[in-house]
Amino acid sequence: MGPERIRQDFPIFQRVINGHPLAYLDNAATTHKPRAVIAALSDFYAHHNANVHRGVHTLAEEATDRYEQARAKAARFLGAASPDEIVFTRGTTDGINLVARAWGRRLRPGDEIVLTELEHHSNIVPWQLAAAGSGARLRYIPLAADGTLDLDAAQRLIGPRTRLLAVTHTSNVLGTVTPLERLIGWAHAQGALVLVDAAQAMLRGRPDVTRLGCDFLACSAHKMFGPMGIGILYGRAALLEALEPVDGGGGMIAVVSEQSSTWRESPARFEAGTPDVAGAVGLSAAMDYVLSLDAAAIAAHEAALTARALAALGGLRGVRVFGPPAGTGRASVVSFAVAGIHPHDVAQVLDEQGVAVRAGHHCCQPLMRRLGETATVRASFAPYTLPEEIDRLAAGIRLAQQIFGHG
Numbered sequence: 001m002g003p004e005r006i007r008q009d010f011p012i013f014q015r016v017i018n019g020h021p022l023a024y025l026d027n028a029a030t031t032h033k034p035r036a037v038i039a040a041l042s043d044f045y046a047h048h049n050a051n052v053h054r055g056v057h058t059l060a061e062e063a064t065d066r067y068e069q070a071r072a073k074a075a076r077f078l079g080a081a082s083p084d085e086i087v088f089t090r091g092t093t094d095g096i097n098l099v100a101r102a103w104g105r106r107l108r109p110g111d112e113i114v115l116t117e118l119e120h121h122s123n124i125v126p127w128q129l130a131a132a133g134s135g136a137r138l139r140y141i142p143l144a145a146d147g148t149l150d151l152d153a154a155q156r157l158i159g160p161r162t163r164l165l166a167v168t169h170t171s172n173v174l175g176t177v178t179p180l181e182r183l184i185g186w187a188h189a190q191g192a193l194v195l196v197d198a199a200q201a202m203l204r205g206r207p208d209v210t211r212l213g214c215d216f217l218a219c220s221a222h223k224m225f226g227p228m229g230i231g232i233l234y235g236r237a238a239l240l241e242a243l244e245p246v247d248g249g250g251g252m253i254a255v256v257s258e259q260s261s262t263w264r265e266s267p268a269r270f271e272a273g274t275p276d277v278a279g280a281v282g283l284s285a286a287m288d289y290v291l292s293l294d295a296a297a298i299a300a301h302e303a304a305l306t307a308r309a310l311a312a313l314g315g316l317r318g319v320r321v322f323g324p325p326a327g328t329g330r331a332s333v334v335s336f337a338v339a340g341i342h343p344h345d346v347a348q349v350l351d352e353q354g355v356a357v358r359a360g361h362h363c364c365q366p367l368m369r370r371l372g373e374t375a376t377v378r379a380s381f382a383p384y385t386l387p388e389e390i391d392r393l394a395a396g397i398r399l400a401q402q403i404f405g406h407g
Helices: 003-007 035-048 058-078 092-106 125-134 151-157 180-189 237-242 277-292 295-314 343-352 365-371 387-403
Strands: 086-089 112-116 137-141 162-168 193-197 216-220 231-235 253-256 261-263 319-322 333-338 358-360 376-380
Touching (some): 035 058, 035 277, 058 086, 058 231, 058 277, 092 125, 092 193, 092 216, 112 125, 112 151, 125 137, 137 151, 151 180, 180 193, 231 237, 295 319, 295 387, 343 358, 343 387
Parallel strands (some): 112 137, 193 216
Antiparallel strands (some): 086 231, 216 231, 253 261, 319 333, 358 376
């Protein structure tokens, strides 16, 4: 199923932006939703809406069944051993914060958390907060000149004081895919746990947590055709069961007395309050849609798009492209800077041509400083991206250079 056929499943591509067909190249920020996901959300609210785990009436039982079926599907989707290893969250950021707040209570002065220079703020700030409250230290694996991780430095940094390695699967700026199996092996050899930020991984190279052997993994539905506001935290069952909850309220308790409470088993203890049941239903439909696609064909399509973009942008005078070269397994994310033109101005000109890109620091300010930039323009691709949209991107950049006198 090629991109033209896939686009037929997405109503958004009926849009015309500023007189031009929509060329949506901002998929690293969020992906669009197929009709199957939109229909699943609508059907839940129209025919099955009820709170879960609390009622015995028909609607409550239907809602509960759909919610827990989504959990079981998520476990299969990620290769988890059991649905009990799946916690529903508000997204990747929320999942990482949950681990930082719950597991982070175990940190002590002198402990070390190892991150990388590729990390999104969502995989930096929670650990800064955990370190500030515990006296632990943050250390960063640097980048090599080609935008990949310096693995010699990684081996030196992951040592006996390391308690956790928190690492992205795929950079949302450079498209760098990290060598997770090697990093996880080094961390486990030192007795450290590993958390994987998989926000950018769910449409390409979808991780199998059992094969990887990671201890925690967080991802978001909206990066894989699903709804915003729901995500998945995978945690090994023994680890989750040993953690105390971080939020209190209905749904996560076993017994409440006036002075103390006890908790339900994981994952319920981490899902206080009314959950996003419709979001879980939409996520379930999104996982079905992802699984309906030919993974090998999608990978080949996105690799071809990335190579086309790197060649087109690399051939433009005054354009600096960041990240590993084509053919190195990099993901379909291309960040660049245009000499003499602010990234926001480039993005504005592109938008006037119907081309949607992202401009800014991409929630990666430490990485921006490493690159010597305050911001970049980012184009990111998906299974529904057309090759000619890459050509429209390059033409829009040339237009921006002409408008701002740098052509």
